[in-house]
Amino acid sequence: MSYFDVSSPSSSSAVFSPETRQRRFSSGTPEIAPQYALSPEYTHLVEEEGMKAVIAQKIAKLQDSLPQLSHSKLRQARADITYLLSIYQGEDTMIAQCRAGGVFSAPA
Numbered sequence: 001m002s003y004f005d006v007s008s009p010s011s012s013s014a015v016f017s018p019e020t021r022q023r024r025f026s027s028g029t030p031e032i033a034p035q036y037a038l039s040p041e042y043t044h045l046v047e048e049e050g051m052k053a054v055i056a057q058k059i060a061k062l063q064d065s066l067p068q069l070s071h072s073k074l075r076q077a078r079a080d081i082t083y084l085l086s087i088y089q090g091e092d093t094m095i096a097q098c099r100a101g102g103v104f105s106a107p108a
Helices: 040-047 052-068 071-088 093-105
Strands: none
Touching: 040 052, 040 071, 052 071, 071 093
């Protein structure tokens, strides 16, 4: 079905089908993907100075726990590891948030 009149080359007027006369909007709300937030038990590590050794320990502990986690907790743990690794490597919290958000949103 064509929505444009192509019968004459000089014609530029659009011919709309009956379906386009009224727009229908969904009554349901769009599904919004959950956003990543660093787990509360790690926020103090990022806020305080000189926590690099503790961050390294927490990353190792998280990595060791990965095989035992459920799908949703695994997604959160991987994102937390990415966030903490970024902070450990000296990145800004905004960069860490973006990287962790990408890991959190990625398909498993």
